[in-house]
Structures are given as C-alpha cells and as structure tokens.
Amino acid sequence: MAPRAGLRDHPEMLIAFNKPFGVLCQFTDRSQPPRPTLAGFGLPPDVYAAGRLDHDSEGLLLLTDDGGLAHRLTDPRHKQPKTYWVQVEGDPGEEALQALRDGIELNDGRTLPARIERLDPPSLWPRDPPVRFRKTVPDAWLAITIHEGRNRQVRRMTAAVGLPTLRLVRVAIGPHRLDALQPGQWRAV
Incomplete structure (x- = not known):
C-alpha cells in the first residue's frame, strides 16, 4: 500500500538555537537596511521558529520542520x-x-x-x-x-x-x- 500524500517520511526535526541579541526570529527581513535574521546561521533547510524571542532578547529558540510539534511547543493550552x-x-x-x-x-x-x-x-x-x-x-x-x-x-x-x-x-x-x-x-x- 502506498503512503498517503502528506505523511512524513522522516521524523520531525527539532533544533535548539541560541539566538543572539539583535537577531530577528525569521529568515527574511524587508526593512531597509535589513536586520540580521536566522538565515545567517547555517540552520537546516525547511525549519522555522516555534515561538518567538524579540530582537532585543537572547537565548533559547526552538526551530522545527513540523507544524504539529510547533503547535505543541507554543500553544498556551499545552502550558510549556x-x-x-x-x-x-x-x-x-x-x-x-x-x-x-x-x-x-x-x-x-x-x-x-x-x-x-x-x-x-x-x-x-x-x-x-x-x-x-x-x-x-x-x-x-x-x-x-x-x-x-x-x-x-x-x-x-x-x-x-x-x-x-x-x-x-x-x-x-x-x-x-x-x-x-x-x-x-x-x-x-
């Protein structure tokens, strides 16, 4: 039986990243001049931030390629x-x-x-x-x-x-x- 479309063929990826001060929690920035983003740190492709840290905050940022995992990490009902x-x-x-x-x-x-x-x-x-x-x-x-x-x-x-x-x-x-x-x-x- 062939796998259904949309099913993952690999386990979800979860990355722990130490976000430096002044870096945005996104991979692109359209402001002029552009501000530092996550794109400059060699992170794996297809991951995105599960939650946010302000540009003037530092420390642990979790990134994943799995929407369900991102939801479990960030939704207040899960009380992480x-x-x-x-x-x-x-x-x-x-x-x-x-x-x-x-x-x-x-x-x-x-x-x-x-x-x-x-x-x-x-x-x-x-x-x-x-x-x-x-x-x-x-x-x-x-x-x-x-x-x-x-x-x-x-x-x-x-x-x-x-x-x-x-x-x-x-x-x-x-x-x-x-x-x-x-x-x-x-x-x-």
Missing part, C-alpha cells in the same frame, strides 16, 4: 513553562517579587502566576552592545518561569512592578535547555 534569566534595574523587594509570583495586571489582562527566584549574576557571554552600567543604580538578576507567551510579557511584568528589564535571556522551554550553546550556535534535539 518558559524560563528566563532577567537582569532588572533596581533592587527587587519582597513585595515586588510576590506581585510577580501572584500575577500582574497588564493592559491585555492579568498574567498567570509565575515562579520567581533571585539569582546570583549568571556566567553569560558578553552582550553586544553591552548593557549600560550605571554606578548609582543597582541591578539584580531574577529567574522567571511563565506558562504564557504574550508579546514582551516578561519585560512588561517587571516594568509593572518598577523593575525595568535590562537584559533577558531565555534558558529553557519545557524540558529543552540552552545549556552550553553560545550565541549563534545550534544543535539537533
């Missing part, structure tokens, strides 16, 4: 936790941290509860351009795990409690982790 290491401006007090844990009222509704932990400054690659250092303004690092994926959600959450985001690095999506991948590197999962 996403963990970010976030450098914020200011010194987070317990009240701000608890508000983030409980959920924040944003202009598009209340966020789901999040897991929030203080972090020692993580050992990360240097960012280009570097985060502006201000001697008189403290900063802190948080690990934030959310189960949603609204537009610029983590940045809006931290801003809502008076802690603007300086740097945002996604380190995990569900069971998939960034691990030792450096910016621009990728591996098959």
Whole structure:
C-alpha cells in the first residue's frame, strides 16, 4: 500500500538555537537596511521558529520542520513553562517579587502566576552592545518561569512592578535547555 500524500517520511526535526541579541526570529527581513535574521546561521533547510524571542532578547529558540510539534511547543493550552534569566534595574523587594509570583495586571489582562527566584549574576557571554552600567543604580538578576507567551510579557511584568528589564535571556522551554550553546550556535534535539 502506498503512503498517503502528506505523511512524513522522516521524523520531525527539532533544533535548539541560541539566538543572539539583535537577531530577528525569521529568515527574511524587508526593512531597509535589513536586520540580521536566522538565515545567517547555517540552520537546516525547511525549519522555522516555534515561538518567538524579540530582537532585543537572547537565548533559547526552538526551530522545527513540523507544524504539529510547533503547535505543541507554543500553544498556551499545552502550558510549556518558559524560563528566563532577567537582569532588572533596581533592587527587587519582597513585595515586588510576590506581585510577580501572584500575577500582574497588564493592559491585555492579568498574567498567570509565575515562579520567581533571585539569582546570583549568571556566567553569560558578553552582550553586544553591552548593557549600560550605571554606578548609582543597582541591578539584580531574577529567574522567571511563565506558562504564557504574550508579546514582551516578561519585560512588561517587571516594568509593572518598577523593575525595568535590562537584559533577558531565555534558558529553557519545557524540558529543552540552552545549556552550553553560545550565541549563534545550534544543535539537533
């Protein structure tokens, strides 16, 4: 019996990619001048991003050639936790941290509860351009795990409690982790 049209003749491909700062989560850009895209990193053909990271965010981006897998990774009904290491401006007090844990009222509704932990400054690659250092303004690092994926959600959450985001690095999506991948590197999962 011949296979039905549309059935895959290979298992789905899943790629973990460390998206550098300033790179768009797409393969083309029509703006002038064009901005850096995923096309410059030697990724396998026919993959596309399962979800997004803003151009000013860094870290784990999953890419696949399978629409069903992309849906399972990104649809909020599947509740894939996403963990970010976030450098914020200011010194987070317990009240701000608890508000983030409980959920924040944003202009598009209340966020789901999040897991929030203080972090020692993580050992990360240097960012280009570097985060502006201000001697008189403290900063802190948080690990934030959310189960949603609204537009610029983590940045809006931290801003809502008076802690603007300086740097945002996604380190995990569900069971998939960034691990030792450096910016621009990728591996098959």
